[in-house]
Amino acid sequence: MTGTRPRLGHISFLNSYPLLWSLRRTGLLPTVSLHIDTPDKLSEDLVEGRLDAGPITVAEYLRHSGSLLLLPGLAIGCDGPVHSCNIVSKVPLRDLHDRPVGLGTTSRTTVLLAQMLLEERIGVRPRYTPCVPTLSAMLHHADAGVLIGDVALRAYLEDGPRLGVEVHDTGGLWKEWTGLPMVFAVWAVRREFAERHPAEVDELARGLRLARAHSEAHLDTVARDVTMLGTTVTPHQAADYFRRLSFDLTARHLVGMQAFARLAAERGAVPEHQRFSFLGAGRPVGSDA
Numbered sequence: 001m002t003g004t005r006p007r008l009g010h011i012s013f014l015n016s017y018p019l020l021w022s023l024r025r026t027g028l029l030p031t032v033s034l035h036i037d038t039p040d041k042l043s044e045d046l047v048e049g050r051l052d053a054g055p056i057t058v059a060e061y062l063r064h065s066g067s068l069l070l071l072p073g074l075a076i077g078c079d080g081p082v083h084s085c086n087i088v089s090k091v092p093l094r095d096l097h098d099r100p101v102g103l104g105t106t107s108r109t110t111v112l113l114a115q116m117l118l119e120e121r122i123g124v125r126p127r128y129t130p131c132v133p134t135l136s137a138m139l140h141h142a143d144a145g146v147l148i149g150d151v152a153l154r155a156y157l158e159d160g161p162r163l164g165v166e167v168h169d170t171g172g173l174w175k176e177w178t179g180l181p182m183v184f185a186v187w188a189v190r191r192e193f194a195e196r197h198p199a200e201v202d203e204l205a206r207g208l209r210l211a212r213a214h215s216e217a218h219l220d221t222v223a224r225d226v227t228m229l230g231t232t233v234t235p236h237q238a239a240d241y242f243r244r245l246s247f248d249l250t251a252r253h254l255v256g257m258q259a260f261a262r263l264a265a266e267r268g269a270v271p272e273h274q275r276f277s278f279l280g281a282g283r284p285v286g287s288d289a
C-alpha cells in the first residue's frame, strides 16, 4: 500500500479473532495501523475521525450513515442463536415489567434489540439503566441485564447455568420474531477518507474480504488456536461459536438489517429512511476478492 496506512479498528472480542488470525497470514496487517478496543469505543472513534475504517455497531452506523461508506461482504451477524448477545435474567422475561434491566455499556445494537424484544415481543416495559458489562454487576444492580461479547458467551456456556439465571439469546429471539438474520456490526470507512485515498481503501476492503474468506476456510484451525488466548472457551466450543456467527454481509443479512433499522426508527432510536451506501457503488471497483 502506498503512503497512507489507514487507521483500522478491530474488536477485542473472540468474535473477531478469526479475522485477526487471517490478517496475520494474508498480508494486510503491515499495511494498516490496527487499533484494538471494544465496539462502543471503536464506533465512537470511527464516527469522530480518530479511525479511518473498521467495524461499527449497527445502531451507530444507522445514526451516522451519511458520513460513512459500508465495506461490502463484511459483518458480524447471525441467522439464529449466536450465544454472545444475551439477556441474562433472574426471572422469566415476562416478569420484567417495571423491573430494573442493566444495559451493558460495550453494546449499542444488542441493547436496542433487547429493548425491542422485551417491549414489542414479550410485552413488558422494564426500567433500563446503563451498567458495567459484567454478569456480576448486572445481577447485583438489576433483575436482568444485556451483555455482549466474551462475557455473554461465558454467561451462556458456564456462568448462567452455574448461577441458575436464564440466558436468552437475542439472535435466536430475533429470528423467531422476524424470520431474518440479525446484523450486529458492519465494516465502514469514513466517506471523506475514501474520497482522499481511493486506491488504499479499495485495497483495504479487498484485503479484509480476503482475510474473512481465508478464516472461514480454516475455522477449525482458528478454533484450535483460541487456547493461546488464555480463554476458558474450548476449541470445540469456539468452532461451534464461529460457525454461528455470520462474517459476510449477504443480501439476506441486509434485509435483516433493514428490518432492524425500520423498527429502530419507529422507536426514534435512529433516523428514518435509511439508505445503505457502499464503497464502490456507482464506480467500477478493481477485481473483487
Ligand SMILES: C=C(O[C@@H]1C=C(C(=O)O)C=C[C@H]1O)C(=O)O
Binding pocket: 011, 013, 015, 039, 056, 057, 058, 076, 077, 082, 084, 085, 106, 107, 108, 109, 110, 111, 148, 149, 150, 152, 184, 185
Ligand atoms: C456477536 C456480537 O456482536 C456484537 C454486538 C455489538 C453490539 O451489540 O453493539 C457490537 C459489535 C459486535 O461485537 C458480540 O459482541 O458478541
